[in-house]
Amino acid sequence: MTVYLDHNATSAMRPEAAGAMADALNAGGNPSSVHAPGRAARATVERARETLARHMKKRAEDIVFTSGGTEANNLAIASAKASGATRLIVSAIEHEAVIETAQNSGLPVEIWPVTGEGVVALNWLEDRLKGWDRDADGVPFVCLMAANNETGAIQPVEPAGLMVREAGGLLHVDAVQAPGKMDLAVTGLAHYVAVSGHKAGGPLGAGALALDCDAPLTRQMHGGGQEKGRRSGTENVPAIAGFAAALDAAAADEDLWERLAFLRDLAEAKIRSQAGDAVTVWAAGAERLPNTLCLSAPGWPSEIQVIALDLAGFAVSAGSACSSGKVRRSRVLEAMGAGSDHAGSALRVSFGWNNTEKDAIAFADAWLDEFDRARPKVRAAAAI
Numbered sequence: 001m002t003v004y005l006d007h008n009a010t011s012a013m014r015p016e017a018a019g020a021m022a023d024a025l026n027a028g029g030n031p032s033s034v035h036a037p038g039r040a041a042r043a044t045v046e047r048a049r050e051t052l053a054r055h056m057k058k059r060a061e062d063i064v065f066t067s068g069g070t071e072a073n074n075l076a077i078a079s080a081k082a083s084g085a086t087r088l089i090v091s092a093i094e095h096e097a098v099i100e101t102a103q104n105s106g107l108p109v110e111i112w113p114v115t116g117e118g119v120v121a122l123n124w125l126e127d128r129l130k131g132w133d134r135d136a137d138g139v140p141f142v143c144l145m146a147a148n149n150e151t152g153a154i155q156p157v158e159p160a161g162l163m164v165r166e167a168g169g170l171l172h173v174d175a176v177q178a179p180g181k182m183d184l185a186v187t188g189l190a191h192y193v194a195v196s197g198h199k200a201g202g203p204l205g206a207g208a209l210a211l212d213c214d215a216p217l218t219r220q221m222h223g224g225g226q227e228k229g230r231r232s233g234t235e236n237v238p239a240i241a242g243f244a245a246a247l248d249a250a251a252a253d254e255d256l257w258e259r260l261a262f263l264r265d266l267a268e269a270k271i272r273s274q275a276g277d278a279v280t281v282w283a284a285g286a287e288r289l290p291n292t293l294c295l296s297a298p299g300w301p302s303e304i305q306v307i308a309l310d311l312a313g314f315a316v317s318a319g320s321a322c323s324s325g326k327v328r329r330s331r332v333l334e335a336m337g338a339g340s341d342h343a344g345s346a347l348r349v350s351f352g353w354n355n356t357e358k359d360a361i362a363f364a365d366a367w368l369d370e371f372d373r374a375r376p377k378v379r380a381a382a383a384i
């Protein structure tokens with residue numbers, strides 16, 4: 001049996017989410033239909049909206065359901081032009097769902113640098129906004145993720161929100177990695193917040209964009225006018241119901257964060273104590289998501305590690321993988337100043353709600369065994 005330690009890619013579905021989905025699937029109904037099954041489906045969607053609003057500390061009417069985190073990020077960034085933005089500020093460690101979308105928006109993109117710990121440099125933003133020429137530069141539109149998917153580094157969303165608001169700008173927060181792992185209240189000053197069901201113990205195929213009440217929105221999906229005309233397309237009722245149930249289940253799982261941190265710290269300490277200087281743990285000095293461990297062993301390429309661990313029964317990921325499954329050097333670690341040897345040997349281990357102490361210990365042992373086996377090659381590579 002594979003030990004699954006890739007919850008930042010997609011988390012294991014919570015039974016509560018599967019149950020809510022089964023109920024919605026069995027009930028059927030199109031939430032736009034006026035008959036009884038349609039009204040029941042509508043009620044399921046609206047209950048889920050209330051649930052998301054409660055967890056995200058937003059108003060239910062400001063939640064727009066989408067197909068996932070990528071679409072929610074696209075919707076927010078597409079709204080930049082409508083808000084009067086003529087250029088975008090995007091942190092250097094954003095997910096492709098933000099950085100690629102920004103680069104394809106037709107607006108110039110300025111990259112907001114991060115420190116060696118993988119946290120955005122707030123003084124950079126402060127200086128940039130001080131020098132902001134509103135006539136030439138338009139409304140400042142800033143994208144900052146809540147926490148990084150590779151390193152787990154939590155970003156200073158609240159102080160950034162204050163700065164952006166003082167400058168009269170708009171802040172978009174990709175909070176896809178946040179639910180169940182950190183407090184979403186930090187996104188209170190954001191104008192747009194993107195979340196995704198499958199990262200939170202819910203199903204694939206449901207996400208949401210939470211809007212601040214006065215945030216402009218430019219619709220991307222035209223059609224039947226669902227979601228108050230903000231996102232057309234029949235709502236994915238089972239996935240939406242599962243998403244909401246997963247958020248409730250995570251919130252009711254009282255010591256979840258402590259449990260995750262315990263597992264991560266256990267694996268990290270074991271690996272560090274035996275591998276010593278040969279291993280680097282990224283963002284170790286920053287506040288991190290409790291479940292995320294990102295490490296590099298220069299000379300031991302990420303893809304080889306992932307394959308060796310897969311054969312040993314552990315599902316983990318390279319620091320960065322593209323949708324084709326090919327591994328490439330971690331752009332996030334490079335932005336943090338890592339050389340190509342470190343960025344090319346990164347491994348991300350992300351624990352989830354159903355992992356145990358046994359999983360953490362077994363993983364650390366397996367990693368150390370594989371590392372010992374690879375060591376001669378690692379040393380040879382280091383000597384070149």
Ligand SMILES: Cc1ncc(COP(=O)(O)O)c(C=O)c1O
Nearest residue numbers: 068069070095097149174176196
């Ligand atoms: C930080 C972050 N943003 C956005 C996404 C994309 O979300 P989705 O897979 O729901 O489209 C991911 C997925 O890995 C992510 O980690």
